[in-house]
Amino acid sequence: MENQHTPQDQGSLDNFFNISFDTATRAQIRQAAVWAKLYAICAFVGYGIALVVAFFGRLSDVNYEGGEGFQMSASFRSGRILGALLVAAIGVFINYFLYRFATSTIRGIDAMDNITTNDGLNHLRRYFRILGILLIIALSLLVLFFVFGLLAGLNRLG
Amino acid sequence: MHLDYDGGNILRETVRWSRFLAIVGIIALCIYLLLFLLAGAVIASLFSKFAPGLEQLEGLAGGILIAILLVFFGVFGVLVYMLYRFSSRTRKAIEQQDQAAFADGMKCLKVYFIILGIFGVLTLLGNLLSLITVF
Numbered sequence: 601m602e603n604q605h606t607p608q609d610q611g612s613l614d615n616f617f618n619i620s621f622d623t624a625t626r627a628q629i630r631q632a633a634v635w636a637k638l639y640a641i642c643a644f645v646g647y648g649i650a651l652v653v654a655f656f657g658r659l660s661d662v663n664y665e666g667g668e669g670f671q672m673s674a675s676f677r678s679g680r681i682l683g684a685l686l687v688a689a690i691g692v693f694i695n696y697f698l699y700r701f702a703t704s705t706i707r708g709i710d711a712m713d714n715i716t717t718n719d720g721l722n723h724l725r726r727y728f729r730i731l732g733i734l735l736i737i738a739l740s741l742l743v744l745f746f747v748f749g750l751l752a753g754l755n756r757l758g
Numbered sequence: 759m760h761l762d763y764d765g766g767n768i769l770r771e772t773v774r775w776s777r778f779l780a781i782v783g784i785i786a787l788c789i790y791l792l793l794f795l796l797a798g799a800v801i802a803s804l805f806s807k808f809a810p811g812l813e814q815l816e817g818l819a820g821g822i823l824i825a826i827l828l829v830f831f832g833v834f835g836v837l838v839y840m841l842y843r844f845s846s847r848t849r850k851a852i853e854q855q856d857q858a859a860f861a862d863g864m865k866c867l868k869v870y871f872i873i874l875g876i877f878g879v880l881t882l883l884g885n886l887l888s889l890i891t892v893f
Contacts, residue, residue: 617760617761617762617763617766617852617855618855618857619760619761619766619851619852619855619856619857619860620759620760620761620857621759621760621761622857622861624861625860625861625864626759628861628864628865628867628868629864629867629868631868631871631872632864632867632868632870632871633871635868635871635872635874635875636871636874636875638875638878638879639871639874639875639877639878642875642878642879642881642882643878645882645885646878646881646882646885649882649885649886649888649889650885652889653888653889653892657892658892712759714759714760714762714765717759717765718762718764718765718768721765721768721769721772722768724772725768725769725771725772725775728772728775728776728779729771729775731775731779732775732778732779735778735779735782739782
């Protein structure tokens with residue numbers, strides 16, 4: 601009698617795939633999450649360093665001594681800071697999801713908790729989705745630049 | 759602990775995006791390889807200009823460039839292959855309820871993140887080096 605499932609139990613069991621997180625699979629996912637966490641932390645620290653270099657680094661290859669040289673170095677510095685800020689903002693945004701994937705998945709796997717593990721996998725989904733969308737935007741811009749370059753070249757010839 | 763429907767649906771969408779990324783990565787790798795094969799001599803001469811000291815050592819600049827590119831193509835190739843394999847194996851696992859394919863897919867995800875992690879540590883070391891040289 602104890603082994604028989606009630607209709608309610610049967611319904612909840614129907615919600616499962618015939619795929620289990622066995623010991624080996626759990627270990628694989630956990631290791632993946634640990635390495636993902638390491639990568640995300642390295643990325644966060646890297647963006648921090650890039651920002652420090654952009655804000656406080658020397659401009660050794662640009663002339664500082666008065667006139668145009670000074671103006672060029674000032675605009676070069678502000679451009680470098682803006683570029684670093686933009687890259688850091690996008691990078692932190694992307695890697696935040698990777699970090700959340702890692703922390704939630706490790707917690708879920710350790711506690712054998714489906715909901716927390718799903719939350720971690722959901723962050724991995726968001727991470728790949730954002731990367732995909734950014735890649736589509738980058739490819740579209742590349743095609744756009746190529747077409748405009750081609751048109752400009754044809755205009756110059758014609 | 760089983761994979762429930764929520765987890766299955768999440769993984770289904772995850773593998774869709776990761777597959778797209780892997781395919782674009784493989785195409786980009788092929789284009790780079792083709793460019794290198796077609797314009798290898800021009801790239802090698804440009805590399806010699808950036809490292810003028812190496813011009814005196816005949817053929818060394820080209821050799822170094824080929825070695826660097828081979829390592830880059832090799833690492834990037836394994837990375838995108840692992841991502842592609844993760845997506846194809848996990849998708850098969852979800853569609854056919856295949857436990858072995860699921861384990862294989864997760865193994866590929868692990869290898870993918872190991873490569874990414876090592877790359878991240880090396881990049882961080884490079885950044886720290888730049889921090890030392892800049893100040």
